[in-house]
Amino acid sequence: MVDALGNAQSVLNVGAGAGYYKPSDRRVAAVEPSPAMISQRNTGAGPAVQGVAEALPFGDSAFDVALATFTLHHWTEISLGLREMCQVANDQVVLLFEPKESHKFWLVEYFPECMSLPTEIGAPSVDYVGEHLNVRTVTPVPVPIDCVDGFAGAYWGRPEAYLDPAVRAGISSLALLSPADAERGAARLREDLESGAWDARFGHLRELPELDLGYRLVVAG
CATH class of the missing domain: 3.40.50.150 (Vaccinia Virus protein VP39)
Structure with missing residues (x-):
């Protein structure tokens, strides 16, 4: 930045x-x-x-x-x-x-109702921004495994964090869900973590130093 x-x-x-x-x-x-x-x-x-x-x-x-x-x-x-x-x-x-990349994030499988939120449906792509700004560079911004900023993708390799209501409250796409949808998603995630199903599919992520979740830094002018 x-x-x-x-x-x-x-x-x-x-x-x-x-x-x-x-x-x-x-x-x-x-x-x-x-x-x-x-x-x-x-x-x-x-x-x-x-x-x-x-x-x-x-x-x-x-x-x-x-x-x-x-x-x-x-x-x-x-x-x-x-x-x-x-x-x-x-x-x-x-x-x-970048919606087409970020919406592939595994968290969406547990909280699919996020995709119906206006903030997700109307999220602009880099191409859309390029139609309105004189874009000079677009740089991928991978998220480190120990990210502490608390945005939606911050805990991609530490899934247990999303079980914490305080963490979810700080993520707009989860905070905007109904209490029932939020708890249902957390329950699904908790069940998969306890059974080992999450680690069977995504456990390799815990070993990565960083991950590209579709965050992009656009410089224009």
Whole structure:
């Protein structure tokens, strides 16, 4: 991510959430639609303005880079949000999941209801982003086995983590499920872990240092 931002001194973090992906080595402003997420930002996360990607409250070329991390699939009008990023910044950096790759993740077999969520149905591909941004590079971002960030693919080699309700609550695609669907999926996973069925199919993953789950870093401008 730091390399993708290059020499940019000013960054607008669009859909910044609680500020976990805030670059710490340059001036950063944040836009986040949820008051709850803004309230969770710590003092080191920097200032945040309540707003949406589709109507960024900044002037033309106000920033060197507009950054969007794991957020596009939550936007109401993705194409408009991408145009806004182009308007307020000279360059754009987007971290997203490529649906045709990420939807192959073994976790989907246990929580198939995720695929019916609007955030998954409408998740943009890299090609879609390329229709709206002047893409320069697309880089795969493999997830390390010891990833601690807590997003959907973070525990691909540590399946027991997905049994924890607190872990699932921090993953939007699981948190948006009905309690019944979430518990049913967790029960299926628990049963397969206890019987050894999960390890029979996927146990080799525990030995890998990292895995490509379809996360892609797009640099444009």
